[in-house]
Amino acid sequence: xxxxxxxxxxxxxxxxxLAVAVGSILGLLLQSVFNEDIQGIxxxxxxxxxxxxxxxMALRLPDGYMLIFIFAxxxxxxxxxxxxxxxxxxxxxxxxxxxxxxxxxNFTEGLITAFLLFCIGSMTIVGALEEGLSKNRSLIYVKSTxxxxxxxxxxxxxxxxxxxxxxxxxxxxxxxxxxxxKLKPIFDQKTLDxxxxxxxxxxxxxxxxxxxxxxxxxxxxxxxLLVAIIFSKTYQSFKGNSK
Numbered sequence: 001x002x003x004x005x006x007x008x009x010x011x012x013x014x015x016x017x018l019a020v021a022v023g024s025i026l027g028l029l030l031q032s033v034f035n036e037d038i039q040g041i042x043x044x045x046x047x048x049x050x051x052x053x054x055x056x057m058a059l060r061l062p063d064g065y066m067l068i069f070i071f072a073x074x075x076x077x078x079x080x081x082x083x084x085x086x087x088x089x090x091x092x093x094x095x096x097x098x099x100x101x102x103x104x105x106n107f108t109e110g111l112i113t114a115f116l117l118f119c120i121g122s123m124t125i126v127g128a129l130e131e132g133l134s135k136n137r138s139l140i141y142v143k144s145t146x147x148x149x150x151x152x153x154x155x156x157x158x159x160x161x162x163x164x165x166x167x168x169x170x171x172x173x174x175x176x177x178x179x180x181x182k183l184k185p186i187f188d189q190k191t192l193d194x195x196x197x198x199x200x201x202x203x204x205x206x207x208x209x210x211x212x213x214x215x216x217x218x219x220x221x222x223x224x225l226l227v228a229i230i231f232s233k234t235y236q237s238f239k240g241n242s243k
Contacts, residue, residue: 008131008132008177008178008180009177009178010128010131010132010170010173010174010175010177010178011131011137012127012128012131012137012140012141012144012177013131013169013170013173013174013177014174015137015140015141016118016143016144016147016169016173017166017169017170018144019145019147019148019151020114020118020144020147020148020151020162020163020165020166020169021151021163021166022148022151023147023148023149023150023152023155024151024152024154024155024160024162024163025155025163026151027151027152027153027154027155027156028155028156028159028160028163030152030155030156031155031156031159034156039156039157042156042157043157043210044210044211045153046153046157046210047207047211048207049153050113050117050203050204050207050210051204051207053117053200054200054201054202054203054205054206055200055204056200057120057121057196057197057199057200058197058200058201058204059197059200060193060196060197060200061193061194061197062193062194062197065190065193065194065232065235068228068231068232068235069194069198069228071227071231072194072198072224072228072231073198073201073221073224075223075224075227076198076221076222076223076224076225076226076227076228077220077221077223077224079223079227080217080219080220080221080222080223080224081220083223085219085220085222085223086217086219086220089108089112089219090108090219093107093108093111093161096164100160100164104158104159104160104161106158106159106161107158107159107160107161107164108161108219109161109209110154110155110158110159110160110161110162111162111164111168112206112218112219113154113162113206113210114151114154114162114165115165115168115169115172116199116202116203116206116218117147117150117154117203117206118150118165118169119165119168119169119172120195120196120202120203120225121196121199122192122193122196123139123142123143124143124172124173124176125176125187125192125195126139126187126192127140127173128140128173128176128180129180129183129184131177131180132176132177132178132179132180132181133180133181133184140173151163157210186229186233188236190232190236191228191229191232191233191236194229194231194232195225195228198224198225198228199225202218202221202222202224202225205218205221206218
């Protein structure tokens, strides 16, 4: 069988990217209309709404996975710090800003915030797997609508960095679709819920930064998502072998 007949193009992800791009453009237009006070209250509203999104995701944590959840965050944070992920992403963001001629001080924060909100969660993973395995794109199409409206508010708050979240969206969400057959066994329900819970906590971290309640280096915590998958599969394998 030829490679072209087995390759599943991430059509729904392309639609999702378009929805985010359109929403971001509308958000930029609103940003130019809003005065500083209105931008401030929109920023706070988005921050409060983000808390609820993060809490709903975090509460998906499976029973008996609390220690795995905590250690995934700790080890992921240490790994991010050791490899200098925050500095690398900041440098990459600066190069991207220079390339597109942007001067937005919130560029990196907007990109990371949008990526976490748009791409880390069960809807993203399940929807991308469904497209890759059965060409069922309905879940990603629903997600695209939600992301488009969310992009309006995010861009009005963070600026053009939100628009460029479509790049990691293509890599992550589109990649899951293309590799769906190989990735499906990895994302069992408990692993999926654990990843959503870790992502939810990172999204709550976004809210803390937005509302100026503290300063969390979210970029260095991103490896926690990968560590959570490894820990979950290891834990399940250990439980299976101990029976």
